């Protein structure tokens with residue numbers, strides 16, 4: 001019988017490849033479970049002085065991911081330690097897949113702990129919330145999730161605006177629901193002209209706009225948003241030094257926006273890398289983040305916001 005053997009030199013690349021893959025997976029598992037807190041300051045002369053120092057905790061793309069032994073206390077503690085005046089959730093709190101059970105327990109435990117902070121909480125809709133609400137195949141998941149939010153004072157905003165008032169002066173928190181047709185793989189679908197104004201009405205003053213997709217920053221800024229809070233891109237999954245995020249969950253490579261701060265025509269966009277993952281359960285050089293924003297009033301043009 002004739003036997004063939006691989007020479008030892010041929011085994012070395014295979015062993016190195018296996019070791020590299022194991023190292024990447026181990027690093028990714030570590031990153032996915034280690035929360036970071038990003039602090040940002042927004043300075044604007046349009047912000048009423050009464051809101052100087054107002055603090056917002058912004059969570060996005062939780063996707064049922066947990067932090068800490070009980071899967072929520074570490075994130076709840078990070079939010080509590082930020083001493084927020086307002087908690088905003090940018091959408092995609094669950095992973096939803098047709099015909100499959102979705103893990104709702106992490107959001108349930110987290111909302112319950114955050115409710116104890118007794119500050120207003122608003123939740124915009126991401127593509128996963130739109131899907132479970134509008135499409136068949138998700139059973140009663142939308143009813144269960146929206147009831148959960150109501151039970152804990154997390155108000156779902158769907159093309160809606162709320163007014164916050166202090167000392168007789170107001171700011172606005174708006175949540176734009178980006179239509180599901182605009183969540184497209186491999187690229188950007190054009191947003192219909194006037195969509196933001198049609199959905200939300202005119203911008204009435206200093207406005208924080210939650211909109212899940214960062215692709216339409218031009219449209220959000222043109223509408224008049226002072227601060228846009230977006231997510232959806234998970235930081236680009238793998239961040240390459242000097243090049244940025246490699247790939248978004250909708251398979252856009254080296255996108256224009258991946259994570260961080262962007263400014264345009266007096267508007268600022270903070271794009272969260274999110275807190276969880278789905279489909280591509282990988283994070284490299286791209287830790288999950290909670291964003292803590294402090295608003296600052298300026299008496300004159302300070303740059304950053306209109």
Ligand SMILES: [Fe+2]
Nearest residue numbers: 092126127232
């Ligand atoms: Fe998303």
